[in-house]
Amino acid sequence: MLKLVKSGDFLAASLNMELSVKTGKWHTASGVKCELLGRGILQITPPDLAEDTKDIVLSSGVHGDETSPIELVQQLARRILVDGLVPAHRLLLIIGHPEAINLHKRFVVENMNRLFNTENPTENPDCLRANELQQAVINFYSHPDRQQASRWHLDLHCAIRDSEHYTFAVSPFTENPTRSKALFSFMQRAELEAVLLSSSSSSTFSWFSAEKFSAQALTVELGKVAKFGENDLERLAAFDQAMLELVTVPQVEYHWQGDLLSIYKVTRTLVKQTDEFKLNFPNDQANFTFFDQGKLLGSDEGVEYFALEGGEAVVFPNANVALGQRACLLVRKTEVNLGEQITVK
């Protein structure tokens, strides 16, 4: 496994279940320290750690069928491992769920992106892997010499349906100051079209880093799911470039450019309470489809959900989730105050 990673193929090494997990440390020819901490978990330390060096987690493949982010993380790993790229920041590169990726499935038994909170009972492969990833992130951010470091986490996904915004991000809800001007400027630089400001806690991977470590964290949605090799990475070039800049430039000078990024607040999260839960539109309804005030959106035992005053748009609709899980987000465009932290007006 180590040999394959050293040769630049972090992804192939992570997915080959016949290779036993071998951890190890080495330096690239450019002096970058690499540590394979487990399957699909690669820590990168630049030769010089300055005061403004960030600790950045870049994760992909938390959902096994969302392949374009996995290709982007592999590309970045290769640039560092064999092409001489020297990052300016400590990085934790993650290929999230190799077993689900090999099955070409979103998850094995249950949605791993709802398992990031505390240690999970070791019931199934998704719980086991979520535990392993949580521990890797805890160790990465808890390095004793790095307690003052600025922490970032971009958890890269792609949507399983069409979307009126091809790329967008979800900013998880936490009381911590995790909506910095730098993070929002990064989104503009990356040409993300929109961001959703969550209004409740969610047990996602990005929420875990925001809530437990005050990381500037986002779930980033990069286009629509496709098979390996069929992704149009050209459409993600601006994101890839901004990510490269984020990891290689000590302090990026970002500028806020007005209204390039559409900002939405989450007005409601519809949770599937019973098996009676229904949405009044198909599961493949495009993200950000807008419904006028009063339109019936869905129902559950003894309750009907209508679009609120001013209308609401739907994101991630899925009536087939497990009981107690989110069946969709309802969102509305919002204005924000632009301070050092972005807040909803």
Ligand SMILES: O=C(O)CCC(=O)N[C@@H](CCC(=O)O)C(=O)O
């Ligand atoms: O297109 C979809 O319905 C799902 C895409 C996806 O996996 N989205 C993430 C968003 C996580 C978040 O809210 O931060 C998910 O559902 O886990």
Ligand SMILES: [Zn+2]
């Ligand atoms: Zn996903």
